[in-house]
Every structure is written in C-alpha cells, then in structure tokens.
Amino acid sequence: MPLERDSKGRTFIVHPSGQRTHYILDNFTDPWKPQETILIQHGFGRHSAFWYHWIPVLSRKFQVIRRDLRGHGHSSFPGVEERPKYNYAMDNILVEIVEMLDELGIEKVHFLGESTGGILGEILAAKYPERLLSLTVCSTPTHLPPAALQLFAFDKKDWPTACRELGARGWAEALASIPGTIPISDSNYLPWYLDQIAISDGEGLAQYAEFLSKLDARPFLDLIRIPTLILAPTQSAAVKAEDQKRLAESIQGSKLMFVDGVGHEIYVTQAATCQARLLDFLDAVKSSSGAL
Numbered sequence: 001m002p003l004e005r006d007s008k009g010r011t012f013i014v015h016p017s018g019q020r021t022h023y024i025l026d027n028f029t030d031p032w033k034p035q036e037t038i039l040i041q042h043g044f045g046r047h048s049a050f051w052y053h054w055i056p057v058l059s060r061k062f063q064v065i066r067r068d069l070r071g072h073g074h075s076s077f078p079g080v081e082e083r084p085k086y087n088y089a090m091d092n093i094l095v096e097i098v099e100m101l102d103e104l105g106i107e108k109v110h111f112l113g114e115s116t117g118g119i120l121g122e123i124l125a126a127k128y129p130e131r132l133l134s135l136t137v138c139s140t141p142t143h144l145p146p147a148a149l150q151l152f153a154f155d156k157k158d159w160p161t162a163c164r165e166l167g168a169r170g171w172a173e174a175l176a177s178i179p180g181t182i183p184i185s186d187s188n189y190l191p192w193y194l195d196q197i198a199i200s201d202g203e204g205l206a207q208y209a210e211f212l213s214k215l216d217a218r219p220f221l222d223l224i225r226i227p228t229l230i231l232a233p234t235q236s237a238a239v240k241a242e243d244q245k246r247l248a249e250s251i252q253g254s255k256l257m258f259v260d261g262v263g264h265e266i267y268v269t270q271a272a273t274c275q276a277r278l279l280d281f282l283d284a285v286k287s288s289s290g291a292l
Contacts, residue, residue, distance in 0.1 A: 003103060010074055013100045017086055021100055022074035024048050026055050027063040036133060037063040037106050043115025044212060045172060045197050045205060047073025057275045067100065071204025088211045094124055101131060110282060114138045114267050119217045126220035134285045136278055138231040138267050139239050142247060143216040148238060159213060163206035169198035180237065183265040221250035228254040229281040231274050236264040255281065
C-alpha cells in the first residue's frame with residue numbers, strides 16, 4: 001500500500017480497495033528518545049482538524065496520528081461504480097485502521113476514540129488487542145438506539161437520507177439548531193464548525209451513517225483485556241451516565257471518570273480536564289508495563 005501526498009501537502013494511505021484515508025501525524029517528542037503513539041479517531045461528521053487543540057498538549061510526549069474516517073474530511077468514499085465493490089462491513093473498516101498502522105510501521109498505539117469513533121476502538125480492542133497499548137473512549141455510546149437514529153434523520157426518511165438530501169453543511173445546520181449541540185457559544189465558532197463539516201460530502205456521510213446505524217460494540221465489551229479509560233460526560237443528551245456505568249462494568253478493569261460540563265462534546269468544552277486525565281492514565285499504563 002503506497003503512501004501519498006497531495007498538492008496541498010496532505011498525507012494519505014491508499015488501501016487495496018483503492019480508497020484513500022487521510023491522516024495527520026504530529027511528533028514533537030525528543031528525537032533521540034523512544035516514543036509511543038496515540039491514534040485519535042473522531043466522531044461522526046467531524047474530522048481530524050477538530051482535534052487541533054489537543055496536539056500541543058499530546059505531541060510533546062507522544063507521536064500523535066489523527067485519522068479521517070471513511071467519507072469524512074479528506075478521506076475518500078466509494079462512488080456509484082465503486083460502491084458495489086466496497087465492503088462497509090465492520091471487519092473491513094477495522095482492517096483499514098490496521099493497514100494504516102502497518103504502512104506507517106507502527107506496531108501498537110494508544111487508541112483515543114470520541115463519540116462513535118470510540119465504538120470502533122472498543123471493537124478493535126476486542127479483535128486486535130495485539131495492536132493496542134490502551135483504549136480511551138470519550139462520550140462514547142455502545143451503539144446508536146432508535147431514538148438517536150430518528151433524531152439524526154431530521155424529518156427525512158432516515159439518517160442517511162438526511163445526509164444525502166441536506167448535504168453535509170445542511171445536516172450540520174439542522175443539528176446545530178438543537179439547543180446544546182454546539183459546544184462553544186463564541187459567535188465565531190459556529191461558522192467555523194459548519195465550514196469544517198462541509199469539507200465532507202453528504203454522500204460520504206450518508207454511507208458511513210448506514211454503517212453506524214448497525215454498529216454495536218456490546219457483544220465485544222467483555223472480550224476487552226487492555227487498559228481502558230472511559231471519559232464520561234455528565235450532561236450529554238446522547239450518552240447517559242447510567243449507560244457509561246454499564247459500559248465500565250462490561251469492560252474488565254476499566255477506569256470510569258466523569259467529566260462535568262455542558263453537552264456531549266467534552267473533548268471541546270472540557271479539553272484541559274480530559275487531556276489531564278488521559279495523560280495521567282497513560283502514565284499509569286506506562287508505569288505498569290515497565291516501559292521506558
């Protein structure tokens with residue numbers, strides 16, 4: 001699998017399927033010292049740029065990779081002719097993560113998944129434990145219940161249809177109209193937020209919404225045996241505190257930490273708290289493993 005760089009300097013993995021995965025790699029560790037890698041996987045509709053504010057904090061101690069999901073940001077999605085040949089099955093989506101690590105020559109990572117990106121991390125931890133040093137999930141459900149799927153449809157036939165008919169920006173505008181869904185009140189934030197989501201194509205989001213609508217981590221949770229941190233919001237409409245407690249009970253030895261703050265996107269509104277708790281957790285994982 002070749003690595004590619006486009007005219008704007010963006011970096012990509014080209015998979016055997018022909019699909020391209022965009023990623024950003026930042027590393028400001030001391031170059032003569034060994035370093036571990038954090039892989040950040042964003043939630044639905046977002047992409048790697050949404051994690052800009054985490055990089056100065058994390059990349060001084062770790063190599064950090066931000067990866068755009070299939071159909072998000074600058075990652076590709078199958079067109080009309082390619083769609084019948086591309087397999088959106090869970091195993092294929094996970095293999096694409098492993099393929100990226102293989103191509104970059106990275107044996108193991110600390111996986112940080114936000115919202116539905118964390119669902120992938122949970123299943124990855126169960127099926128590919130040899131590729132993960134630890135798992136951290138932030139505001140992560142185990143699956144999307146019917147009420148969430150109906151909410152995201154915004155009076156259209158279903159969620160994927162809403163993405164196709166409204167487009168990425170239109171879908172995000174509909175989401176932003178729901179009180180409490182935009183994490184920052186600064187008047188300049190919403191235009192930036194919408195512009196960033198509009199980088200994705202509505203069809204790419206629709207295809208991934210079809211995949212997410214059926215994704216369920218619950219059958220895999222009791223198979224997870226790697227160190228796991230759960231950063232749980234206290235005021236999210238999408239992820240309830242009791243659900244996060246059940247998640248912690250389902251993953252052997254996991255550490256549950258509630259983060260108080262308005263809304264679902266605590267990685268934005270409570271970034272400093274989340275970052276501090278993540279770094280403390282990773283220090284503990286490193287100490288327990290005897291790593292240098």
